[in-house]
Amino acid sequence: MSKINVAIVGTGIFASKAHLPVLQKSEYFTPYSCYNRTKAKAEEFAKKDANIEKVYDTLEAVFEDPNVDLVDALLPVQYNVDALKLAVTHKKNICLEKPIAANIDQAKELVQLARDHPEISVTILEHWSYYKAVTELSNAIAQIGTVYSFTYHATGPFNYDNAYLNTSWRQKPEHVGGFLSDGGVHQLAFLTGVLGNIKTVSAHTRQVREQSGTDDIAYALLETEAGQIGTFTYGSAFGNTKKSCFFEILGDNGSVYHDFSPGSDRSITLRLGGATASTKNEEHVIPIKNEYVSVDREFEVLGQALSSNNWSLIKTTPEVCFHHLSIVDAIVRSSEKNGALVEVTKP
Known part of the structure; x- marks a missing residue:
């Protein structure tokens, strides 16, 4: 099987630290070429891999190259929408970094473009959708009877050393909610991967740090399409505190609890019982070993999908990732209306 030639567009920190190492060791991909708006940065990036044969002068040249099989943007x-338009014009498979777009209008346009051109693969890179815990939690909640509520909590201290803070597009965000969508879509990919889509939101947001550019913490009440109610608490902009990440799901015959705080031994605690007075109470611990916390798994799945032309393997379609952004959009809109109940926009 010949490997898939990848053109890497945007050669910044994440391309260097995450994407390139994964592509280098992949059985499916070869880093073939690269482009950056500042060509000198692309040339420096190209030196990191002997297989990178080309550094382009323009973005259009990336898509015009007949040897490129996949554009990693x-x-x-x-x-993102402009990149997809070039992919459509030149019939190139493309993967785009999350969130799907800067706002709902752009996201709708991107979804429609992908729908209109099924001949190319359009993937949004959202690796939390591939967490092992998504599958394990889904299996666990099937055992706790009717699910009624949930608590999703992810808070932590502000990291002044975060290299990504210095990128201008994050300091002056055009994307709705700034860090709330940049990082929040990870959390919402995980939450909805387990419980399904969100129907309505009532939320409040605040800005803690000037460096965030806009509001950076969110406290929300969510209702799923299936009728469960729960809370979503997110923000890493606080002062000295322990980073705390957990997901608890409650049913009439038990509960499921998953602690995914950094440094914790990732596991799921499944507690059964309570459906009736005579139901036996049980407790089981399900370890999550070698969780997919990096982008390795999503590129492995993408490689499998492209090599077999079985695009159904890809979980992070434009429609799916539109929903993640639309929840953030609903959170922001609700907060602007002093916590009013708002519906999550559909594509």
Whole structure:
């Protein structure tokens, strides 16, 4: 099987630290070429891999190259639609970094473009959708009777050393909610991967740090399409505190609890019982070993899908990732209306 030639567009921190190492060791992909708006940065990036044969002068040249099989686009998300338009014109498979777009209008346009051109593969890179815990939690909640509520909590201290803070598109975000969508779509990919889509939102947001550019913490009440109610708490902009990440799901015959805080031994605690007075109470611990916390798994799945032409393997379609952004959009809109109940927009 010949490997898939990848053109890497945007050669910044994440391309260097995450994408390139995964592509280098992949059985499916070869880093073939690259492009950056500042060509010198692309040339420096190209030196990191002997297989990178080309550095382009323009973005259009990337898509015009007949030897490129896949464009891996790591762009400020307000440019995702423009990149997809070039992919459509030149019939190139493309993967785009999350969130899907800067706002709902752009996201709708991107979804429609992908729908209109099924001959190319359009993937949004959202690796939390491939967490092992998504499958394990789904299996666990099937055992706790009717699910009624949930608590999703992810908070932590502000990291002044975060290299990504210095990128101008994050300091002056065009994407709705700034860090709330940049990082929040990870959390919402995980939450909805387990419980399904969100129907309505009532939320409040605040800005803690000037460096965030806009509001950076969110406290929300969510209702799923299936009728469960729960809370979503997100923000890493606080002062000295322990980073705390957990997901609890409650049913009439038990509960499921997953602690995914950094440094914790990732596991799921499944507690059964309570459906009736005579139901036996049980407790089981399900370990999550070698969780897919990096982008390795999503590129493995993408490689499998492209090599077999079985695009159904890809979980992070434009429609799916539209929903993640639309929840953030609903959170922001609700907060602007002092916590009013708002519906999550559909594509």
